[in-house]
Amino acid sequence: MTLRKYVVLGGVVLFGALGDALLSRGMRSVGSITLAHWHQVIFAVLHPWVALGILFLLGFFAAYMTALSWADLTYVLPATSVGYVLLALIAKFALHEDVTPSRWLGIVLITAGVGFVTRGPELTHERKNKSAEAGSGEPR
Amino acid sequence: MRDLYTWLSIAAIVLASVAGDILLARSMRQIGDLGELRRRRGLAVVLTRVLRSRGFLLGVACMALAFYGLLLALSWADVSLVGPASASLTFIGNAVAARSFLHERVDGRRWAAVVLVAVGVALVAV
DSSP: HHHHHHHHHHHHHHHHHHHHHHHHHHHHHHHOGGGGGGGHHHHHHTTTHHHHHHHHHHHHHHHHHHHHHHHHHHHHHHTHHHHHHHHHHHHHHHOOOHHHHHHHHHHHHHHHHHHHHSOOOOOOOSSSSSSSTTOOOOOO | OOOHHHHHHHHHHHHHHHHHHHHHHHHHHHOOOHHHHHHHOOHHHHHHHHTOOOOHHHHHHHHHHHHHHHHEEEEEEHHHHHHHHHHHHHHHHHHHHHHHHSSOEEEEEEEHHHHHHHHHHHHOOO
């Protein structure tokens, strides 16, 4: 694992958690939307917090795609699940939500899972096209 | 009947999410290391290759289906059931599907990580 790859995984965690937190903050300002008034969800994306959240989630998606281009799915998902921990911390300290004991236990388990997977290799299959130039490789 | 609808929608969310993740992972694997590609050929080439990948577009469509499935499920059941159930089952489903469709070696360490994270996510989301 190179520093660049750790930065990409960090980007997945950070952009994902901040994006979700910003969406939550924005939707709290927008108020609850009922199914009868579903079209309000279209205008909700114009709210500044929601729009900022969407920008962050675009960053998350770019980092997630980059990580999947050089690591296994079964590596990327647990390794970046530390984002759930970050989200819980943001919820407690920035959004002032209650974090119950069961949530803290969940955080401990996620952290343990991340520790398990990141001590192993990030790629377990043979890559058919080693070069990034070979962009039109056949599926495995 | 409402319970049946809720669990059917949770199953649909999990299926669509797993299919989306597998398709996205497969298409990114075919394209190759995006960071390397950007350094050698530029961002425009990366974007063109990603957006022209059928697997990527299908994966995004599956993710959109999962999102609408989630909205539907939330109209029938509490988020405290739908959120943890769908997220945890998606983690397990991804491990099984990655082994079968992406030929990843999911060893004991990865299974342990997947189970710990799935239970952890369920607890955090409650």
